[in-house]
Amino acid sequence: xxxxxxxxxxxxxxxxxxxxxxxxxxxxxxxxxxxxxxxxxxxxxxxxxxxxxxxxxxxxxxxxxxxxxxxxxxxxxxxxxxxxxxxxxxxxxxxxxxxxxxxxxxxxxxxxxxxxxxxxxxxxxxxxxxxxxxxxxxxxxxxxxxxxxxxxxxxxxxxxxxxxxxxxxxxxxxxxxxxxxxxxxxxxxxxxxxxxxxxxxxxxxxxxxxxxxxxxxxxxxxxxxxxxxxxxxxxxxxxxxxxxxxxxxxxxxxxxxxxxxxxxxxxxxxxxxxxxxxxxxxxxxxxxxxxxxxxxxxxxxxxxxxxxxxxxxxxxxxxxxxxx
Amino acid sequence: xxxxxxxxxxxxxxxxxxxxxxxxxxxxxxxxxxxxxxxxxxxxxxxxxxxxxxxxxxxxxxxxxxxxxxxxxxxxxxxxxxxxxxxxxxxxxxxxxxxxxxxxxxxxxxxxxxxxxxxxxxxxxxxxxxxxxxxxxxxxxxxxxxxxxxxxxxxxxxxxxxxxxxxxxxxxxxxxxxxxxxxxxxxxxxxxxxxxxxxxxxxxxxxxxxxxxxxxxxxxxxxxxxxxxxxxxxxxxxxxxxxxxxxxxxxxxxxxxxxxxxxxxxxxxxxxxxxxxxxxxxxxxxxxxxxxxxxxxxxxxxxxxxxxxxxxxxxxxxxxxxxxxxxxxxxxxxxxxxxxxxx
Numbered sequence: 001x002x003x004x005x006x007x008x009x010x011x012x013x014x015x016x017x018x019x020x021x022x023x024x025x026x027x028x029x030x031x032x033x034x035x036x037x038x039x040x041x042x043x044x045x046x047x048x049x050x051x052x053x054x055x056x057x058x059x060x061x062x063x064x065x066x067x068x069x070x071x072x073x074x075x076x077x078x079x080x081x082x083x084x085x086x087x088x089x090x091x092x093x094x095x096x097x098x099x100x101x102x103x104x105x106x107x108x109x110x111x112x113x114x115x116x117x118x119x120x121x122x123x124x125x126x127x128x129x130x131x132x133x134x135x136x137x138x139x140x141x142x143x144x145x146x147x148x149x150x151x152x153x154x155x156x157x158x159x160x161x162x163x164x165x166x167x168x169x170x171x172x173x174x175x176x177x178x179x180x181x182x183x184x185x186x187x188x189x190x191x192x193x194x195x196x197x198x199x200x201x202x203x204x205x206x207x208x209x210x211x212x213x214x215x216x217x218x219x220x221x222x223x224x225x226x227x228x229x230x231x232x233x234x235x236x237x238x239x240x241x242x243x244x245x246x247x248x249x250x251x252x253x254x255x256x257x258x259x260x261x262x263x264x265x266x267x268x269x270x271x272x273x274x275x276x277x278x279x280x281x282x283x284x285x286x287x288x289x290x291x292x293x294x295x296x297x298x299x300x301x302x303x304x305x306x307x308x309x310x311x312x313x314x315x316x317x318x319x320x321x322x323x324x
Numbered sequence: 325x326x327x328x329x330x331x332x333x334x335x336x337x338x339x340x341x342x343x344x345x346x347x348x349x350x351x352x353x354x355x356x357x358x359x360x361x362x363x364x365x366x367x368x369x370x371x372x373x374x375x376x377x378x379x380x381x382x383x384x385x386x387x388x389x390x391x392x393x394x395x396x397x398x399x400x401x402x403x404x405x406x407x408x409x410x411x412x413x414x415x416x417x418x419x420x421x422x423x424x425x426x427x428x429x430x431x432x433x434x435x436x437x438x439x440x441x442x443x444x445x446x447x448x449x450x451x452x453x454x455x456x457x458x459x460x461x462x463x464x465x466x467x468x469x470x471x472x473x474x475x476x477x478x479x480x481x482x483x484x485x486x487x488x489x490x491x492x493x494x495x496x497x498x499x500x501x502x503x504x505x506x507x508x509x510x511x512x513x514x515x516x517x518x519x520x521x522x523x524x525x526x527x528x529x530x531x532x533x534x535x536x537x538x539x540x541x542x543x544x545x546x547x548x549x550x551x552x553x554x555x556x557x558x559x560x561x562x563x564x565x566x567x568x569x570x571x572x573x574x575x576x577x578x579x580x581x582x583x584x585x586x587x588x589x590x591x592x593x594x595x596x597x598x599x600x601x602x603x604x605x606x607x608x609x610x611x612x613x614x615x616x617x618x619x620x621x622x623x624x625x626x627x628x629x630x631x632x633x634x635x636x637x638x639x640x641x642x643x644x645x646x647x648x649x650x651x652x653x654x655x656x657x658x659x660x661x662x663x664x665x666x667x
Contacts, residue, residue: 227491238438
C-alpha cells in the first residue's frame with residue numbers, strides 16, 4: 001500500500017509538471033502582449049513597459065515558469081490575474097462551487113437514469129426498452145453539448161417556461177438584493193444544465209452498463225448461483241451487479257475528474273460562471289495565470305478522482321487488495 | 325420408480341445461423357445411490373442435457389421438449405419457483421472450471437451460507453456452522469479460518485472442493501458433476517474423485533458424472549451413457565461397455581484410451597471432427613468418421629436397439645450382430661498384437 005501511494009504521488013507530480021509546462025509553452029508561442037491588455041486602452045509605451053516589468057513578462061519563459069512554481073510552493077499562491085489583478089486563488093475559489101454543483105448534480109442525474117436502463121436492457125436484450133435505449137444513446141452520442149443545451153433552454157426554459165434559462169444561484173443561503181440562494185433555487189436553476197449532462201453521459205453509461213451486465217450474466221459463477229437455487233433477482237443483486245460495476249467506476253472517476261476541470265460548453269450555454277467559462281474568458285484575454293491556475297486545479301481533480309477510483313476498486317474487488 | 329427419469333429430451337437453440345440441435349431424443353434413468361457416467365466429446369450434448377433438465381438453459385433461445393420426472397414429479401417446464409426449490413437442495417451441481425465458478429468478490433463462507441439460507445429457515449450462525457462442517461468434510465485444512473477467505477486465495481483443487489461442499493451442503497439426492505476434474509492436474513483429479521466416492525458412501529446420493537475421460541467412468545460408474553452429436557449412441561452397465569462395446573464410436577473411444585498394460589506404439593485416434601449440430605450429417609451422425617459406414621448409414625438414423633445382453637445394453641448401429649462381433653474381436657486382437665510386438 002505504501003509503495004502504491006509513493007508511486008501514485010510521483011506520478012501526480014509528473015502529470016502536474018507536464019500539464020503546466022505545456023500550458024506555458026502554448027502561451028509563449030501565441031503572439032500576444034498581455035501587458036498591453038493588462039494596462040488598458042490609454043497607455044503610453046512607458047507605462048506598458050513598466051507593467052510588463054512588474055508582471056515579470058520581460059523575463060525569459062523558463063524564468064517565468066520557475067517563478068510560478070516558486071510562488072506556488074512558497075506562498076501556495078497561483079499568482080494574480082493579468083486582466084484585473086485579482087488573486088487567482090480567489091477566482092478559482094469562486095468558480096469551483098458552480099462547476100462542482102454542475103458536475104456532481106449531473107452525475108447523480110446521469111447515473112440514476114443509466115443504471116436502471118442499462119440493467120433492464122441487459123436483462124432483455126432486443127426488447128422494446130433496449131431498442132429505445134439504443135436510440136437515446138445515439139442521440140446522446142451524436143448531438144453536441146451546445147446543441148442539446150440550447151434546445152433544452154429554448155423548449156423547456158423559453159417556450160414552456162418551466163425552468164430558468166440561465167444563471168446560477170448559491171446553494172447556501174446568502175443575503176443581498178437581487179441574488180437568489182438556497183437549495184431549492186440552486187436546484188431549480190441547475191435542472192437544465194443537469195439534463196444536458198444527463199443526455200451527454202447517460203448515453204455512454206447505458207451502453208457500458210448494459211455490456212458489463214450482459215458479460216457478467218454469462219459468467220460461470222452466475223450459473224453456479226442459479227444452480228444453488230437463487231432467484232433471478234437475488235442472482236442479479238447479489239452476484240451480478242457488484243462485478244459488473246467495476247468498469248463503470250473507472251470511467252465515472254475519470255469523467256468526473258475531467259469535467260471538474262471545466263464543463264466548458266454547458267457552462268457557456270447556460271451562462272454559468274464556473275471554471276469552464278472562466279477558462280474561455282481568460283484564454284481570450286491571454287490571462288496566463290488564471291488559465292494555468294485552472295489547469296492546476298484540473299490536474300488535482302483528475303489525480304484525486306483517480307485515487308478515489310483505486311480505493312473504490314479495492315473495496316469492490318478483493319482480488320486487488322493483495323496485488324497492491 | 326427411478327429417482328430421475330428422462331424421456332425423449334430435446335433441446336434446440338435458435339441462433340442467427342439456424343437451429344442448433346444440441347440434444348435429440350435423449351432418454352435415461354438414474355436410480356438413487358447409483359452413479360451414471362455420461363461420456364462424449366465436446367459438443368456431444370452431454371452438458372446441455374443436464375443444464376436443460378435443471379432449467380438452466382436460457383428459455384428465450386432454447387426450445388425444450390420431452391419429459392423429466394424427478395421423484396415422480398414432472399420438472400421440465402416447471403415454474404422458476406418450483407425449480408429453485410429443487411436446485412441446490414435436492415439436485416446439486418458442480419461445474420468444470422473451479423477457477424471461474426465461484427463469485428470472485430464474495431467470501432467462500434458467504435457463498436456457502438447462501439446455499440444453506442436459500443433452502444433452510446435457519447440463523448446465520450447455524451448456516452455458518454454447517455458451512456464449516458461441510459468444509460471439513462471435503463477435507464479443507466483449517467476450515468474454520470479459511471471460511472473467511474476469498475476464492476482467489478484457494479488453489480484450483482481446493483476451489484473444486486468448495487464447489488463440491490456447496491453442492492452437498494443441503495444433502496441433495498442427486499449430484500450432477502459436469503467434468504469436475506477436467507481443469508485439474510492429475511494428482512488433484514485423483515483426490516477429487518476419491519473424495520466424491522467417499523461422500524457418496526456417506527451421503528448416499530446418486531451421482532451423474534459427465535466426462536470425456538473413460539478412465540473416470542471406469543472407476544466410478546455403475547451405468548454409462550455414450551453421447552454423440554446430441555444423441556445417446558450407446559448405453560450399458562460399465563462392465564458390459566468395456567468388455568463388449570457395440571458400436572464404432574465407442575470402439576474408437578476405447579482405442580484412444582491410454583493403457584499401461586498394453587504398450588502400443590501409438591494411440592488410436594478417431595479421424596475427423598465432431599459433427600456440426602447446426603447441419604448434422606444425414607443418417608447416423610457418426611457416419612463421416614466411421615470406418616465401417618455403408619449406404620444405409622448415410623440415409624437412415626439407426627434406432628437405439630438392444631443387443632445380445634438384453635435391454636440393459638442398447639446402442640445405435642446398422643451393422644449386423646455378426647459383423648460387429650467380428651470387428652470387435654479383430655480390434656481386441658490388434659490391441660493384443662501391439663502388446664506382443666512391443667514385448
